[in-house]
Amino acid sequence: MTEAAQPRQGRTHYFILIAVVVAAGLSQGLLLPVLAIFLERMGISSSMNGLNAAALYVGSFAMTLVAERLLGLIGxxxxxxxxxxxxxLSLLAFPLIPSVAFWFVLRLLVGIGDSALHYAAQLWVLMMSTSKNRGRSISFYGMSYGLGFSIGPLGIPLLKYGEAVPFVVLAVQFLFILIIVLVKLPNIKPEKVEGGDQTSSGRYMRSYRLAWYALLPAFLYGYMEAGMNSNFPVYGLRSGFTLDEISMLLPFVGIGGLLLQLPLGIWSDKFGRKRVLVIAGISGGLCFALIPLAGTNFWATLILLTAAGGLVGSFFSLGLAYAADILPKLLLPAANVVASFHFNVGSIAGPNAGGALMETGWNGGIFFLLGGLYILFGCAGALFKPAADSKL
Structure with a gap:
């Protein structure tokens, strides 16, 4: 990597990577609701609608299994x-054949494509950053995706100009970013691993041994994000909130994350990554655990959701930044795969665990469990000390 020796060029590359992740966020933010609307119009059940959407995570999960090897081969x-x-290409194919089975395959492909560009882009950001600005750099990266994802649904009115219009607009946007990437970015590859841990399993095990605490936040973030999106509407209805109130409350988890993403990254650069993760985990966990006690008080629930989302909304990016602090660069590709694997496992576990708890009649249990996991993570920080040879 030569980014450190060429700061101006490094900044150009960084902002191109930011443009890539904003485009990915926009596509996901618009694609999810537009396809859900189409499936509803087609008379598809809500359970089948949700299963179709899950194809995205399946594709993303599949990509994590080969991402490191592909990156080493092609750069x-x-x-x-x-x-x-x-x-x-998947976006352009969606309006061609309005079929549930066909769209399932296309969502798989979108998940694979998104996972590929995310894996490469966020790893590149980590490797070009220094320990002094890594928290700010990766947090701004995460915030950019969140911003794109939040803006995406604003494109739903494009449907009135034709059902294919949102897909064509997104595809043109991707084409524009692709041209910039091909023209402006150099094709570099991660350094090859030298020494005894050259097998994938060896690198993964060493990453776990040296940075298990830094890799757990990815699981917690995936669990929280997917669990909240899937379970909170059901929790809200069973608790007595109206549909309008639920639709207004849920976005504030993401809004809180956007508000505190960059400040937490900057504070982690200044006060230490682990300290910020511990404090944010315990505080965010307490906010989640207090939500059932707020009952149907709209403003109390809104404040708690915003505070909780803000405190833990940076967990994926801060965890990766902490892993980059304590791992040698040669292990970062493997650690990035582990983090992506954790995120996907958490994304699958969150909705299922919350659904199982609500099935017992204990609706507030979803927040007590979620809060408890974050508090437990914060307390586990006392058990973790980076190994002296972690950077060797």
């Missing part, structure tokens, strides 16, 4: 470009 630029092309 950062080609992996990002491949992801952009796959998503772009």
């Amino acid at each position: 950062f630029k080609k992996l990002i470009a491949s992801g952009l092309v796959l998503v772009m």
Whole structure:
């Protein structure tokens, strides 16, 4: 990597990567609600609608199994470009055949493409950052995706101009970003692993041994994000909130994350990554655990959701930044795969665990369990001390 020696060029590359992740956020933020609307109009059941949406996580999960090897073979630029092309072509294919089975396959491909470009882009950001600005850099990266995801649904009114219009607009956007990537980014590859841990399993095990605490936040973030989106509407209805109140409350988890993402990243640069993770985990966990006690008080619930989302909304990016602090660069590709694997497992576990708890009649249990996991994570920080040889 030569980014440190060329700061101006490094900044250009960084902002291109930010443009890539904003485009990915926009596509996901618009694609999810538009397809849900189409499936509802087609008379597809809500359970089948949700199952169709889950194809995205299946594709993302599949990509994590080969991402490190692919990156080593073709490099950062080609992996990002491949992801952009796959998503772009899938977007153009959606309006061609309105079929549930066909869309399931296309969502798989979108998940694979998004996972490829995310894996390469966030790893590149980690590797070009220094310990002094890593928290700010990766937090701004995460905030950019969240911003794109939040803006995406604003494109729903494009449907009045034709059902294919949102897909074409997104595809043109991806084409524009693809051209910039192909013209401006160098095609570099991660350094090859030298020494005894050259097998994938060896690198993964060493990453776990040296940075298990830094890799857990990815699971917690996936659990929280997918669990809240899937379970909170059901919790709200059973607790007595109206549909309008639920639709107004849920976005504030993400809004809180956007508000505190960059400040937490900057504070982690200044006060230490582990300290910020511990404090944010315990505080955010307490906020989640207090939500059932707020009952149907709209403003109390809104404040708690915003505070909780803000405190833990940076967990994925801060965890990766902490892993980059304590791991040698040669292990970062493997650690990034582990973090993505954790995120996908958490995304699958969150809705299922919450649904199982509510099935017993204990609706507030989803927040007590979620809060408890974050508090337990914060307390576990006392058990973790980076190994002296972690950077060797």
